[in-house]
Amino acid sequence: MPFVVAVDGPAGSGKSSISKEVARRLGFGFLDTGAAYRALAWHALAIGADTDDAASVISSLSSFDYRIGTDPAGYAVHVGEVDVTEAIRDPAISAVVSRVARVPEVRAHLIELFRASMATTPKPGIVVEGRDITTVVAPDAPVRILLTASEAVRIARRSAELVGPSADTAGEQLRRRDQADSKVVDFMTAAEGVTTVDSTDLDFDQTVEAVIGVIRTAQPQMVE
Numbered sequence: 001m002p003f004v005v006a007v008d009g010p011a012g013s014g015k016s017s018i019s020k021e022v023a024r025r026l027g028f029g030f031l032d033t034g035a036a037y038r039a040l041a042w043h044a045l046a047i048g049a050d051t052d053d054a055a056s057v058i059s060s061l062s063s064f065d066y067r068i069g070t071d072p073a074g075y076a077v078h079v080g081e082v083d084v085t086e087a088i089r090d091p092a093i094s095a096v097v098s099r100v101a102r103v104p105e106v107r108a109h110l111i112e113l114f115r116a117s118m119a120t121t122p123k124p125g126i127v128v129e130g131r132d133i134t135t136v137v138a139p140d141a142p143v144r145i146l147l148t149a150s151e152a153v154r155i156a157r158r159s160a161e162l163v164g165p166s167a168d169t170a171g172e173q174l175r176r177r178d179q180a181d182s183k184v185v186d187f188m189t190a191a192e193g194v195t196t197v198d199s200t201d202l203d204f205d206q207t208v209e210a211v212i213g214v215i216r217t218a219q220p221q222m223v224e
């Protein structure tokens with residue numbers, strides 16, 4: 001297994017953008033686990049499954065042909081032959097993804113895929129981000145981080161990315177998603193041995209440096 005940096009946190013805390021940049025600077029791979037839950041939600045809708053019905057969601061797993069790259073310089077997400085990299089970011093997917101992610105059979109299936117991706121990364125290390133990486137997917141990772149920021153700051157950062165009506169509803173959607181997701185896994189408080197990085201008062205670069213600082217403290221030889 002490569003050197004694993006596990007990063008969890010609530011929606012909009014910067015998990016994917018910060019983790020990707022940390023991976024790029026350290027020459028590590030990067031695994032966005034939320035992309036798999038989003039891709040499954042996309043697939044379930046595409047084949048007409050009922051995302052409110054666990055049995056229907058579980059049945060969609062058998063035809064879920066999922067691939068994601070781990071190169072932080074540019075990764076694509078595929079379901080079968082379809083490139084869904086952009087489509088899975090649509091607010092319509094964000095609105096239903098928690099319903100898919102709450103199904104235990106889905107989590108068990110995807111966690112196997114994550115562990116296989118981690119094990120086969122060609123890089124010396126991999127930054128893996130999500131909600132349950134520090135506690136369930138890679139609880140023995142040598143570096144485990146809870147990346148957080150105040151809700152107001154997270155909503156402001158997310159809204160700034162969007163235009164039109166989506167920007168107005170981004171806050172409500174982010175709150176609703178965190179509420180639903182936190183019934184399934186606890187990503188609001190750091191588990192024992194997990195280091196919290198609070199980016200509320202840090203800019204992007206300072207946050208990247210703070211995360212690299214945690215890695216440096218744990219394993220100086222992994223950070224040049």
Ligand SMILES: Nc1ncnc2c1ncn2[C@@H]1O[C@H](COP(=O)(O)OP(=O)(O)OP(=O)(O)O)[C@@H](O)[C@H]1O
Nearest residue numbers: 011012013014015016017018157199202203204207
């Ligand atoms: N410290 C920071 N300062 C300013 N902007 C930031 C900071 N960290 C992240 N951002 C910005 O906040 C936005 C949300 O970040 P990102 O998409 O990485 O969050 P996330 O935790 O992966 O969200 P989600 O779980 O909803 O996918 C992005 O526009 C990102 O560039």
Ligand SMILES: Nc1ccn([C@@H]2O[C@H](COP(=O)(O)O)[C@@H](O)[C@H]2O)c(=O)n1
Nearest residue numbers: 033034035037097098101130131132181
């Ligand atoms: N480890 C994870 C990662 C994600 N989820 C679910 O997927 C949704 C989308 O994740 P993003 O990181 O892309 O926002 C998220 O809202 C969770 O429902 C998860 O359960 N576990």
